Amino acid sequence: MHLCESGEGILERLDSGEVVIGDGSFLLTLEKRGYVKAGLWTPEAVIEHPNAVRQLHTEFLRAGANVMQTFTFSASEDNMESKWEDINVAACDLAREVAGKGDALVAGAICQTSIYKRHKDEARIKKIFRLQLEGFARKNVDFVIAEYFEHAEEAVWAVEVLKEWGKPVAATMCIGPEGDLHGLAPGECAVRLAKAGASIVGVNCRFGPRSSLKTMRLVKEGLRAAGLKAHLMVQALGFHTPDCGKGGFVDLPEYPFGLEPRVATRWDIQKYAREAYNLGVRYIGGCCGFEPYHIRAIAEELAPERGFLPPASEKHGSWGSGLDMHTKPWIRARARREYWENLLPASGRPFCPSLSKPDV
Template sequence: MDKLTRENFNRLPLTATDGAWGTELMKLGGASAELKDLWNVSAPDKVLQVARSYVNAGARIILTNTFSSNRVTLERHRASGRSAELSRAGAAISRQAAADRALVFGSIGPTGKLVSLKQLDIAEAEAVFAEQAAALAAGGADALVIETMADLEEAKAALRACLRACDLPVGVSFTFDSGKEKNRTMMGVTAAQAWKAAREGGASFVGANCGIGIDAYVKLARELAQCGSDLPLWIKGNAGRPVMAADGSTHYNAGPEDFSRAVPELVAAGVRFIGGCCGSTPAHVAAIVAAIENIRPSESGALSAAS
């Protein structure tokens, strides 16, 4: 397809995205407390291995290992001046893995400070996100996804900053895991509020990631779909809940078959982009790909990287 733009973004078909990065990188060694974004420079071969594993599993959208590469988060790891470096490197690694087989969506996570509670000034937040967005674009990203957002004001600030810092399509994904129905973010944001903020802010897509498992996000997807049909929906649920084994290791209790079963319901709800978050693996993504091919075989393989 032609270069991905904000104007043609809505032409993208039903697509499998990648799965977890953090839990996959942890399997490759290193201290558990070590920030894996630093590997974009110190161990790029390991990051490339994860990115390629998702492309080989059939993902036609892969993210970047830059979830924590904003300067506020990096400051807690004594690397505050490396946001641009790590973001650019992370995008370049995913670009290399994607080649002409997949699109690269630059990952932008929260700062860890609540803008709505004045823990971080809005202007400063926008500057932080703009720096990362510009670097991801320079590294070769096709689009950006602001993900795992819980604070509506932080999400709005990130969206404004990203749209100003580059000309790429930008989407926003919130994490819903609170409230009686588990359909609110930690800060009480509802699906309707999330959708409205994304739509009014100029996002190219909106959705949910992390939080609750893929099955539970089916209902959440329906709530988002009820808000309107002009924003493509993005869902990347966790592989269930983390379970600690007797030997102290942790695994997630939802397998590839659980993701496969959820795909038809997600598609029926109007979801365009389906992938996994914490605990999901290339096997989960392969199951998503197979389920999508069963639903819309004519669209299989229709997505390619920007030229």
């Protein structure tokens, strides 16, 4: 399975201009498949249903991802009374097993704590991060990611801890164009993360492709104005969220069980991938709502830059190719890029509004 040209690390690949594709989020995908319960989204499936996690990693790898992110969201001492250590170790093993089948990298991931909003105890919060990091160090992941942070201050603490190990650190915040929940602008958030030692900075989750790219433009501008250099990373939702407020899709009345009408098409994600690439982003992936076919859309759009198509493309005709063999003439006429690129898909829901009013 040809996914990466070399065994180089994350920074070497990004420095060379290689496009790195991160696998999608496991949370909503595994919830829909019956393996994760909504709420804290703790990843017990890693040890309760390892085959489900392994299969999803495999599908993302086949679709074109060359980073396998450990399924360790909320797998920390503050969120789980027990098993969190076992989950972190097992998640690393699963990610490494699948990554080895495609010469992909393994990224150990931590997220914001549940206690930061109640009390900003830097020492206690850093201890939580450090305990998770110890598991990643034992399993020797290739690099580490601090993801899904609402507040730059806590994200900076995470980066400072992760830097202790000496492996490259990526840091992404779940913020939109308005910035973090303390009112810090995206550009300033990025500056603080870079100064703390993150080599890769960006955003993940909470907002759809369009909003995430708008935020990334502000991130890039902030770094440039401060004279700082960092690789850019974006992992948007697989949902359209133009009507959500500062808190993102968690404020929408459809969250988390009624989001399906908002799912992005594969063509939406191809546009997202191209716009991200043109913006200078080289680490491109997805978060909640992303399925393997969305990852494949990124890989297919950027195949000219990567130099190859993913294995999953063997069963997919780019821009509708293959439809020209269909028995219906009007469907054969859709076997062209112009048709799909300009399609305005209908929702099929005649009594539903096009936008919602967020709860907050």
